[in-house]
Amino acid sequence: MPSFSIRTLLQELKTLLDSSSDLDHLVSNQESKSKLISLLHGLNQHEGLLPSDVKEFVEKVKTFFNDIINKHSIYQQLLAKHKQLLDLKPGLLTKLLSAKSKQFHIVSETATANAQIHKRSLEIDELRKQLEDLENQIDDLKSVVNKCDVQKAELNAECSVWAQQSKEFASVLASTEVDLREAKHARNLAIEGFSNLKSSFPTF
Numbered sequence: 001m002p003s004f005s006i007r008t009l010l011q012e013l014k015t016l017l018d019s020s021s022d023l024d025h026l027v028s029n030q031e032s033k034s035k036l037i038s039l040l041h042g043l044n045q046h047e048g049l050l051p052s053d054v055k056e057f058v059e060k061v062k063t064f065f066n067d068i069i070n071k072h073s074i075y076q077q078l079l080a081k082h083k084q085l086l087d088l089k090p091g092l093l094t095k096l097l098s099a100k101s102k103q104f105h106i107v108s109e110t111a112t113a114n115a116q117i118h119k120r121s122l123e124i125d126e127l128r129k130q131l132e133d134l135e136n137q138i139d140d141l142k143s144v145v146n147k148c149d150v151q152k153a154e155l156n157a158e159c160s161v162w163a164q165q166s167k168e169f170a171s172v173l174a175s176t177e178v179d180l181r182e183a184k185h186a187r188n189l190a191i192e193g194f195s196n197l198k199s200s201f202p203t204f
Contacts, residue, residue, distance in 0.1 A: 006046050010054065013039045013061070014201055023194045027068050036065060053202045064197055068190050075183040082176045085169070092169060096162040103155045110148040117141050 016026075016035060026032050043050065043058045050058065117138060124134050 006043070006049060009039055009042045009046075013043070013058075017061075017198050017201065023068065023191050027065065040065075057200070057202050061197065064193065068194075071183070071186055071190065075187055078176065078179050078183050082173075082180050085173050085176060089169065089173070092162070092166060096159070096166055099155055099159045099162055103152065103159055106148050106152045106155060110145060110152065113141050113144045113148065117145070 013036075016032070016039065026036070040058065040062050044062075047055060047058075120134050120137050120141070127134070
């Protein structure tokens with residue numbers, strides 16, 4: 001028969017497990033986790049006095065919670081990273097849409113300027129007397145085109161950067177979602193294992 005001290009430790013362990021319906025709370029709450037570790041440590045000190053089935057169960061509890069505590073930490077890190085990426089997503093998409101909008105405006109302005117250049121060129125042939133004035137207009141319009149080309153090149157580069165970052169972001173987000181699903185699956189398995197563990201608590 002287990003000693004009074006061992007029976008007390010086992011009773012406290014059973015009470016702790018039975019009262020902890022939320023596995024996440026048990027492994028994340030410092031007080032509950034410390035109490036669990038303390039109880040397991042106390043039982044280990046009396047290992048030689050434990051019946052074989054109780055000893056096996058205590059080892060199973062220790063192995064189970066060591067694994068769960070590590071997985072819980074990884075899950076929390078993945079969850080935080082996933083949330084951070086989701087928080088960044090709207091700002092990234094807004095910048096990309098803004099850059100594309102500016103690019104469209106510059107292309108439209110360039111097309112309009114080129115159309116005016118063509119029109120003014122035809123007018124030169126018909127209105128020789130206005131040649132000097134029309135040539136000045138052409139020069140001005142070419143300056144606009146050059147400015148638009150520079151702006152368009154800059155925006156093209158910016159769009160390429162945002163497009164690349166969007167692609168990388170999508171890849172990282174997809175990877176994180178896979179990791180998160182796997183972590184959630186492992187967590188569900190742990191919760192099921194936790195329930196099975198409590199139901200298999202040996203009599204003493």
